[in-house]
Amino acid sequence: MLESQRKIFPFRIVAIQTLRHGTAFDPRGLAIDPSFGPHVQSAEEFLDRAKPEVVVELTTLNPSTGEPAISHIRAAFARRHHVVTANKGPIAHAYSALAQEASRAGVEFRFESTVMDGAPVFNLVRNNLPGCKIRGFTGVLNSTTNVVIEAMRAGRTLAEGVEEARRIGITEADASFDIDGWDAAAKTAALANVLMDARVTPLEVDRRGIARLTPEKLLQLKDQSKTIRLVSRARSGPNGIKLRVRAEVLAETDFLASARRTSSLIVFDTDLMGEIGTVELNPGIEQTAYGVFSDLVDIAKNSV
Amino acid sequence: MLESQRKIFPFRIVAIQTLRHGTAFDPRGLAIDPSFGPHVQSAEEFLDRAKPEVVVELTTLNPSTGEPAISHIRAAFARRHHVVTANKGPIAHAYSALAQEASRAGVEFRFESTVMDGAPVFNLVRNNLPGCKIRGFTGVLNSTTNVVIEAMRAGRTLAEGVEEARRIGITEADASFDIDGWDAAAKTAALANVLMDARVTPLEVDRRGIARLTPEKLLQLKDQSKTIRLVSRARSGPNGIKLRVRAEVLAETDFLASARRTSSLIVFDTDLMGEIGTVELNPGIEQTAYGVFSDLVDIAKNSV
Numbered sequence: 001m002l003e004s005q006r007k008i009f010p011f012r013i014v015a016i017q018t019l020r021h022g023t024a025f026d027p028r029g030l031a032i033d034p035s036f037g038p039h040v041q042s043a044e045e046f047l048d049r050a051k052p053e054v055v056v057e058l059t060t061l062n063p064s065t066g067e068p069a070i071s072h073i074r075a076a077f078a079r080r081h082h083v084v085t086a087n088k089g090p091i092a093h094a095y096s097a098l099a100q101e102a103s104r105a106g107v108e109f110r111f112e113s114t115v116m117d118g119a120p121v122f123n124l125v126r127n128n129l130p131g132c133k134i135r136g137f138t139g140v141l142n143s144t145t146n147v148v149i150e151a152m153r154a155g156r157t158l159a160e161g162v163e164e165a166r167r168i169g170i171t172e173a174d175a176s177f178d179i180d181g182w183d184a185a186a187k188t189a190a191l192a193n194v195l196m197d198a199r200v201t202p203l204e205v206d207r208r209g210i211a212r213l214t215p216e217k218l219l220q221l222k223d224q225s226k227t228i229r230l231v232s233r234a235r236s237g238p239n240g241i242k243l244r245v246r247a248e249v250l251a252e253t254d255f256l257a258s259a260r261r262t263s264s265l266i267v268f269d270t271d272l273m274g275e276i277g278t279v280e281l282n283p284g285i286e287q288t289a290y291g292v293f294s295d296l297v298d299i300a301k302n303s304v
Numbered sequence: 305m306l307e308s309q310r311k312i313f314p315f316r317i318v319a320i321q322t323l324r325h326g327t328a329f330d331p332r333g334l335a336i337d338p339s340f341g342p343h344v345q346s347a348e349e350f351l352d353r354a355k356p357e358v359v360v361e362l363t364t365l366n367p368s369t370g371e372p373a374i375s376h377i378r379a380a381f382a383r384r385h386h387v388v389t390a391n392k393g394p395i396a397h398a399y400s401a402l403a404q405e406a407s408r409a410g411v412e413f414r415f416e417s418t419v420m421d422g423a424p425v426f427n428l429v430r431n432n433l434p435g436c437k438i439r440g441f442t443g444v445l446n447s448t449t450n451v452v453i454e455a456m457r458a459g460r461t462l463a464e465g466v467e468e469a470r471r472i473g474i475t476e477a478d479a480s481f482d483i484d485g486w487d488a489a490a491k492t493a494a495l496a497n498v499l500m501d502a503r504v505t506p507l508e509v510d511r512r513g514i515a516r517l518t519p520e521k522l523l524q525l526k527d528q529s530k531t532i533r534l535v536s537r538a539r540s541g542p543n544g545i546k547l548r549v550r551a552e553v554l555a556e557t558d559f560l561a562s563a564r565r566t567s568s569l570i571v572f573d574t575d576l577m578g579e580i581g582t583v584e585l586n587p588g589i590e591q592t593a594y595g596v597f598s599d600l601v602d603i604a605k606n607s608v
Contacts, residue, residue, distance in 0.1 A: 005435045008435060009434070009435060118580075120428060120432035120433070123432045124424060124428065124432060127427070128427045128428060128432070128598065130597075130601040131309045131312060131313060131598075131601065132594075225529075252556065252557045253561065253562065254562070255562040257557065258558070258559040265583070267585060272309075272590070272594050273422050273423070273590075273594045274584070274586065274587050274588070274590065274591050275585035276422075276582065276583065276584050276585070277582070278580065279571065279580065279581045279582075279583060280578070280579070281559070281571060281580070281581070282578065286576070286578065287577055290436075290576050290577045293434075293435070294432065294433070297434040298434075
């Protein structure tokens with residue numbers, strides 16, 4: 001993607017740190033398929049040698065802590081580097097603190113890919129809804145449960161549904177993160193932290209997954225022209241912000257039910273602009289990459 | 305809306321020209337409910353006296369020509385004023401020429417409210433999809449036909465459906481503009497002109513309305529769990545850009561069918577970001593106003 005857009009957006013990659021392939025440096029810009037040298041031991045040492053303007057953080061997530069991504073991002077802010085991450089952990093667990101550190105360092109912190117890949121969600125509110133207050137949102141944000149629910153609705157078991165999601169490549173080794181609603185809860189917390197200043201972690205989301213659903217239940221609902229989606233909801237009220245992830249029974253014709261397979265959608269409830277939302281149909285890995293790319297472009301534009 | 309946002313966005317209204325109430329001027333800023341003086345004869349004279357930075361053009365549309373809005377906008381550009389319009393006529397009929405005039409005058413030309421009220425459509429592509437090429441789009445963009453189709457699906461006549469749409473306040477005196485697909489064609493042309501550089505008018509949209517639909521047909525489709533929407537489609541191919549407005553038969557569970565009553569939606573087919581879209585649920589007149597407001601804010605930010 002960077003290569004195809006190079007004429008208009010000439011980003012230069014000065015270093016790459018990987019877990020398995022080692023580390024690559026070239027202040028003049030690395031080739032597409034760079035040769036990796038020995039693995040630099042720490043993120044700090046890597047950043048001190050690389051001297052980038054922007055750090056792109058894409059490590060594997062520990063969903064219950066947000067580490068090591070949070071430490072990497074802090075190391076970057078300490079060196080006054082802008083940060084783009086596709087990791088929802090830091091946004092779900094530590095957004096408020098990280099945003100303050102970025103602000104103190106005078107750098108940007110972007111994370112469009114953490115929810116709905118590259119579809120504009122955070123940047124939609126940031127760039128297109130001036131003056132609007134987000135009072136709540138409703139979304140279908142987890143693909144694995146969409147696939148599992150459709151499989152059970154066709155009479156197959158939950159395990160068979162998980163296997164299908166794994167074949168598509170959307171499920172981690174430990175599918176319980178999706179099935180038990182943790183992925184949806186992390187996205188719900190991330191959205192609420194950024195858009196509603198909620199200052200919560202995924203643990204504070206009232207969460208129930210789809211583990212207790214059965215093919216029998218879904219076939220019975222099908223006879224009534226109904227189905228189920230794992231729905232994320234946020235609502236700001238007099239007693240604070242309520243966050244919930246639930247398997248909700250919906251009419252087949254419900255807008256929320258139109259999120260199938262890897263598709264996802266979100267609707268924001270706003271004060272000035274009513275209910276508006278974003279949909280993403282059948283995305284793949286390219287769309288996650290695009291979220292990082294669009295964040296990079298935004299930072300570059302703001303830095304000119 | 306301007307008043308409620310005044311602390312953050314202190315816009316000043318220096319003049320208002322109306323068809324029936326006369327004209328009001330105050331270079332220090334008009335009150336919310338200004339007293340109108342005698343009607344200034346021409347748009348040119350009005351602009352010369354008002355000396356604004358931004359002109360907001362909201363006149364009643366002649367859909368087949370785009371006038372008088374186009375002339376008003378040209379008069380503003382000639383005086384180097386930025387322009388915001390909620391009028392789709394100029395965008396559907398003369399976008400390319402007007403955009404060039406704005407560019408030569410060094411001013412901005414914005415029109416978010418012309419399609420889907422204030423929901424980000426043009427600004428979504430402008431602000432959030434850097435590097436993305438729009439290869440086509442699919443949308444349900446006309447509310448009156450949604451209401452009429454649902455009425456016929458409940459066994460009522462087309463005329464009764466039109467009457468209901470009129471009660472909601474979404475239909476003009478001449479409902480044939482909606483029923484025959486001209487409104488949808490104008491929006492389709494506007495989108496294609498701005499986002500795909502199509503340089504067309506609504507006359508070049510392959511258009512068929514819903515006038516030939518009957519309650520019988522819709523009840524028959526209902527028995528098959530199907531329904532109809534007036535769908536706008538654009539597609540860029542080897543032989544140029546094809547634009548089409550049609551009453552399409554859809555499964556009730558189709559994403560497009562989830563646009564009901566005043567709700568609307570659009571999905572863009574992009575090269576880098578796959579299929580993404582915007583939805584707007586149950587908007588009213590406030591949402592049209594918000595589109596104008598968000599354009600004003602964008603112009604103000606770009607002018608700082």
